[in-house]
Amino acid sequence: MKMSKTRLFVSKKLSANILIYIKNKQHHFLKNVLRIKKEDNINLFDGLTGEWLSKVISINRDNIVLQIQNKLRDIPQESDLWLIFAPIKSYRMNITIQKATELGISRFIPILTEYTNQSKINFKNFELNMIEASEQSERLSIPTLDKTIKLDDLVDNFPSDRGLVFCDEGNENLPTIYNALINETKKYKKWSVIIGPEGGFSEKERRTISSLSSCISVSLGKRILRSDTATTAAIFSIQSVIE
Incomplete structure (x- = not known):
């Protein structure tokens, strides 16, 4: 599946089907700068489990709700x-x-x-x-x-x-x-x-x-x-x- 062009870091551990609530500066960025729409795809990563594809479920005044779809990439071995x-x-x-x-x-x-x-x-x-x-x-x-x-x-x-x-x-x-x-x-x-x-x-x-x-x-x-x-x-x- 093709990855979306938008990537965000979230501090919550990600897994398939869970809901993620985007707030504050990230909410402003997605809603007012990128002007995302319902059903748009956004890539999320948590620094722990890899990168995941998510779908916009709803766009609200104080938050944006994303649902995790599937994993796109595992974290590769990195130099220390x-x-x-x-x-x-x-x-x-x-x-x-x-x-x-x-x-x-x-x-x-x-x-x-x-x-x-x-x-x-x-x-x-x-x-x-x-x-x-x-x-x-x-x-x-x-x-x-x-x-x-x-x-x-x-x-x-x-x-x-x-x-x-x-x-x-x-x-x-x-x-x-x-x-x-x-x-x-x-x-x-x-x-x-x-x-x-x-x-x-x-x-x-x-x-x-x-x-x-x-x-x-x-x-x-x-x-x-x-x-x-x-x-x-x-x-x-x-x-x-x-x-």
């Missing part, structure tokens, strides 16, 4: 890649969230560093951006989002069975991501990448990160990249090797 990052200004943070979600990041871990200039995160907005990016990119899962932690706490509790790609802007003589990881994919099945703030990591922080046994230091080239650009470039390069 964390993004560890220092928060940046909201506009560029939104870009980072969207691109990282589209590229398959499984978990976001915000950290506080010496040069972090934006310590507060709007977690509600962050989650909405993740959901929207998943809806638009045909992704069937939603990344998890951790609370902000200090870099030292992250390092102290970092799992030894997870490779850590350290994009070290302080050393351009390091290997590229491809050259550094091509022989490491058998050693680690789970990965993470750490990106510093606009001011970079301090010398002490660089030593702290590099002290991890699973740390693999890499260079993103000679150019100085903004954090959102560096994040996108790094994730794409890592995924091209590990997927």
Whole structure:
């Protein structure tokens, strides 16, 4: 069966024949922006069971009632890649969230560093951006989002069975991501990448990160990249090797 062009994430676990009540912003979007009609089809996914075809049963003032028809897709096996990052200004943070979600990041871990200039995160907005990016990119899962932690706490509790790609802007003589990881994919099945703030990591922080046994230091080239650009470039390069 052909899938509809409209996809929505719902937090309720989906199964055949159940009714789903769409409210608030999603209700406004379907009713007033897309102007859906009764009997229209909408694809739904819950991040747990896959993607399902639904049919519009009724359009009401406060909600839209959908009935689940049948499953369209199961959730495929996805790479386990964390993004560890220092928060940046909201506009560029939104870009980072969207691109990282589209590229398959499984978990976001915000950290506080010496040069972090934006310590507060709007977690509600962050989650909405993740959901929207998943809806638009045909992704069937939603990344998890951790609370902000200090870099030292992250390092102290970092799992030894997870490779850590350290994009070290302080050393351009390091290997590229491809050259550094091509022989490491058998050693680690789970990965993470750490990106510093606009001011970079301090010398002490660089030593702290590099002290991890699973740390693999890499260079993103000679150019100085903004954090959102560096994040996108790094994730794409890592995924091209590990997927």
